[in-house]
Each structure stands twice: as C-alpha cells, then as structure tokens.
Amino acid sequence: MLIDSAGKPRDLSGITSDLTAEALAEGLLDRLRVLDPESLPTLDLPDGRYGPCVANVGKIICVGLNYTDHAAEVGLPLPAEPTIFMKGCRPTGANDPVRLPRDAAKGDWEVELGIVIGKGGMYVSEDAADEHIAGYCLFNDLTERSFQMEHGGQWTKGKSFPGFALMGPWLVTRDELGDPQALGIWLEVNGHRYQDGTTSNLVFGVRQIVSYLSQFYALEPGDLIVTGTPAGVGLGHKPPVFLKPGDTIRLGIDGLGEQEQQVFAWEG
Numbered sequence: 001m002l003i004d005s006a007g008k009p010r011d012l013s014g015i016t017s018d019l020t021a022e023a024l025a026e027g028l029l030d031r032l033r034v035l036d037p038e039s040l041p042t043l044d045l046p047d048g049r050y051g052p053c054v055a056n057v058g059k060i061i062c063v064g065l066n067y068t069d070h071a072a073e074v075g076l077p078l079p080a081e082p083t084i085f086m087k088g089c090r091p092t093g094a095n096d097p098v099r100l101p102r103d104a105a106k107g108d109w110e111v112e113l114g115i116v117i118g119k120g121g122m123y124v125s126e127d128a129a130d131e132h133i134a135g136y137c138l139f140n141d142l143t144e145r146s147f148q149m150e151h152g153g154q155w156t157k158g159k160s161f162p163g164f165a166l167m168g169p170w171l172v173t174r175d176e177l178g179d180p181q182a183l184g185i186w187l188e189v190n191g192h193r194y195q196d197g198t199t200s201n202l203v204f205g206v207r208q209i210v211s212y213l214s215q216f217y218a219l220e221p222g223d224l225i226v227t228g229t230p231a232g233v234g235l236g237h238k239p240p241v242f243l244k245p246g247d248t249i250r251l252g253i254d255g256l257g258e259q260e261q262q263v264f265a266w267e268g
Contacts, residue, residue, distance in 0.1 A: 001043060001045075002032065002037060002040065003170065004037035004038070005037070008042050009042065009043040009045055010037050010040035010041065010042060010043065011040055011041040011042070011043050012032075012040065014040070015028075015031065015032070015035070015040075016028055018055045019053065019054055019055060019171065020054070020055045020056045020222065021054065021055070021056045021057065021058055021220070021221050021222020021223075022056065022221075022222075024054070024116075024117075024118045024134050024221040024222055025120070025220075025221035025222070029118060029134055029135075029173060049093055049095070049096070050093050050094055050095065050168060050169045051092075051093045051168075052091040052092060052093055052094075052167040052168055053094075053137050053167055053168035053169060053170055053171040054091075054116055054137075054167070054171055054222060054224070056222060057090070057091050057167070057222055057223070057224050058220050058221075058222045058223045058224075059086065059217065059220070059223045059224070060086065060087035060088075060089075060091070060165060060223075060224045060226065061084065061086060061087075061213055061217065061223065061224070061225045061226075062084070062085050062086065062087050062141060062159065062225075062226045062228075063082050063083065063084060063204065063209055063225070063226065063227050063228045064083040064084070064085060064155065064228060065078070065079055065083050065203070065228065066082065066083070066202055066203050066204055066209075066227055066228025066229075067197065067201045067202060067203065067228050067229060067230040067231065068201050068203060069197060069201055069230055069231035070228065070229055070230055070231045070232075070233065070236070071203070072231070073231045073232075073233070073236035074233075074235060074236055078203055079203070081212070082204050082208075082209060082212050082213075084213070084216075085154060085155045085156055085159065086156050086159075087141070087156070087159045087160055087164070087165055087226070088156055088159070088160035089159075089160045089161065089162050089163070089164055089165050090162075090165065091165045091166070091167035091224070092163050092165060092166055092167070093166070093167070093168060093169075094138065094166055094167065094168040094169040094257070094258075094259040094260075095169075095259060095260050095261060096163065096166060096261065097163075097261060097262050097263075097264055098142060098163055098164075098166075098243075098249070098261045098262070098263045098264065099162075099163055099263075099264045099265070099266055099267070100144070100243060100244075100245065100263065100264070100265060100266055101144050101147070101161050101266055102266040104144055104146070104266070105144075105146045105242070106144060106145035106146045106234075106235070106240070106242045107142065107143070107144055107145075107234075107242050107243035107244075107263070108142070108143045108144075108145050108233050108234040108235055108242060108243065109140060109142060109143075109187055109189065109194070109195075109233060109234060109243065109249055109251070110140065110141040110142070110143060110187075110229035110233055111138070111139075111140060111185055111186065111187040111195050111229055111230070111251040111252075111253070112138075112139045112140070112141050112185075112226040112227055112228060112229050113136060113138075113139070113180060113183070113185065113199055113206075113226070113227045113253060113256075114136060114137040114138065114139040114167065114224055114225065114226050114227070115133055115136060115180075115206060115209070115210065115224070115225040115226075115227065116133070116134045116135050116136065116137060116171055116222070116223075116224055117132055117133065117134060117210075117219050117220065117221055117222065117223040117224075117225070118132065118133060118134025118135070118221055119131060119132045119134075119221060120132070120218065120219050120220040120221055121214060121218075121219055122214050122215075122217075122218050122219070123214055123215060124210060124211050124214040124219070125211060126207040126208060126210075126211045127207075129206070129207035129208075129210040129211050130174060130207065132210055132214075132219060133174050133206070133210065134171065134173065134174075134221070135171045135172050135173040135174055135176075135177065136171075136172050136174065136177050136180055136256060137167055137168055137170065137171050137172070137224075137256060138167075138168065138169070138170075138251065138252065138253050138256040138257055138258070138259060139165070139166065139167055139224075139226045140165075140166040140187075140249065140251055140259060140261070141159065141164070141165070141226055141229065142159075142161075142163070142164035142165075142166070143158050143159055143164070144158050144161060144164075145158060145234075145235050145240075145242070146158070147161075166259055166261060167224070168257070168259070169257045169258075169259070170256060170257050172255060172256055176255075177255050177256070178255070180199060180206050181199045181200055181202055181205055181206060182198070182199065182200055183198065183199045183253050183254040183255060183256075184196075184197075184198055184253070184254045185197050185198060185199055185230055185252075185253045185254075186251065186252055186253075187232065187249065187250070187251040187252075188249070188250045188251070189241075189243070189247055189248070189249055189250075190247055190248055191248075193232075194232040194233070194234070194237075194241070195229070195230055195231065195232030195233070195251075196230075196232065197230025197231060197232070198230070199227075199253075201230060202227060202228065203228075206227065209225060209227060210225065213225065243263050244263065245263055245264055245265040246263065247262075247263040248260065248261070248262055248263070249261045249263065
C-alpha cells in the first residue's frame with residue numbers, strides 16, 4: 001500500500017506483493033519514485049490490523065543512551081561512541097497488543113526513530129550514509145527492565161521478548177520526511193504524556209550512526225536501526241513507573257504517524 005499526497009491509500013499489489021527486504025534490495029523504491037500514484041487503484045481499507053511497515057526485517061540494531069536528556073535521567077554519562085545492542089525478536093504491527101512476560105515486574109516503553117536500510121554495504125562514510133537509507137519509521141522498543149538490569153549479561157535479554165518490537169505504521173522515504181533530526185517525538189501511557197522530546201537531542205545523528213555501524217556490521221537491505229529514546233521512560237521517574245495489564249500506550253513522531261497498544265498479562 002502507498003499513501004499519496006492527498007492521504008489516499010493506493011494499491012501496490014500490481015507492483016509488488018509486499019514491501020520486503022528483498023524488494024528493497026531489488027530497487028522497489030526507485031521504481032516507485034517515477035510512478036504516478038494516481039495511476040494506482042485506491043483502496044477502501046477496512047478496520048483491521050496493519051503489519052510491520054517492512055516485512056522480513058533482517059537485523060534490529062539498537063543504539064542506547066543516545067539522547068542527552070535520557071542519559072541525564074538515568075544518571076549515566078554521555079557515551080564517547082554509540083552504545084550498541086541487538087534486539088532478538090521480530091517486529092510486529094504498530095497497533096498490535098502487547099503481552100508482558102510471565103512474572104514481569106518492570107515493563108517499560110521507549111519511543112524511537114527507526115532507520116530502514118535500503119542499500120547494503122560496509123565502511124560507509126557519513127557523507128554517503130543517506131544513499132544507504134530507504135526511509136524512516138516509528139518504533140516502540142519495549143523493555144523488561146528486570147531482565148535487562150538484574151540478571152547479568154547483556155541488555156539483549158530485556159529487549160527481546162516476543163512483541164517487544166512494534167514497527168510502523170508507515171515507512172516514510174528520506175526525501176518525504178526531510179530532516180530526521182528536527183522531529184517532535186512523544187509517548188503517553190493512559191493519556192499521560194511521559195515522553196515529549198525532539199530528535200534534535202540525539203547524541204549521535206543519523207548519518208553518524210549508519211557510518212559507525214557499518215564499521216562492525218555488513219548492513220543489508222531491510223535491516224532496522226533504532227536510534228535511542230528521549231527522557232521520560234518509566235525507569236527514569238522517581239519512583240519508577242512500569243507497565244501493567246490494562247494500560248494503553250500511544251506514541252508518535254512528526255511525519256511518521258502514531259501507534260496505540262493495549263497491554264495484557266502473559267497467558268499460559
């Protein structure tokens with residue numbers, strides 16, 4: 001599905017079966033740039049589920065402590081280099097329900113700007129980084145803090161529970177979004193706004209992150225890089241505030257749409 005300049009959904013099924021990592025690698029976005037959206041049939045969308053805005057995502061690479069205000073709220077110094085960890089679960093749709101882990105105690109939220117890689121490579125310079133970016137999306141990097149911080153080892157175990165990677169609703173190409181570091185970014189729980197920041201507070205900017213990661217990873221089409229969260233996570237409050245069954249999460253970034261999730265207890 002493509003959204004035209006008037007906000008109408010257009011049917012892409014005659015162009016591609018889905019927006020996948022493979023389609024990005026095969027130049028799908030280049031074909032869409034020269035397409036007249038009005039040549040595509042309009043869609044009458046029923047109320048239903050929206051899946052992740054890119055199917056078959058490869059790696060999910062996360063950058064931690066990447067907002068100046070977030071590092072301050074958790075009492076940690078700004079890193080000299082990006083703090084990197086992996087997220088070991090598959091993305092789910094923007095408004096999918098969230099189930100907390102069994103015996104969860106410290107479920108937390110993190111609204112983040114996601115970068116979708118469209119062109120692979122290694123040793124990418126900052127000047128060339130934009131060429132490797134397909135676009136951007138909204139992402140909720142849910143975390144079980146007790147798993148992350150109280151069980152030793154790396155952060156990944158607190159980040160990787162099924163359903164803890166909510167992606168979309170839209171992939172917005174870099175030419176459509178404009179400056180990714182001048183965007184309002186926010187999150188609410190039960191109508192209370194806990195996070196209300198701006199991507200201008202990123203410690204390491206988008207081009208820096210893409211270039212830096214390409215020194216260690218072979219970036220591939222469909223990889224997702226999530227760039228950190230601003231102040232206002234549950235852990236940062238005094239006393240901390242954590243998710244519980246029955247909560248409603250809403251979040252958004254300027255130009256990238258909104259998400260809404262209902263929180264449930266683990267069953268089984």
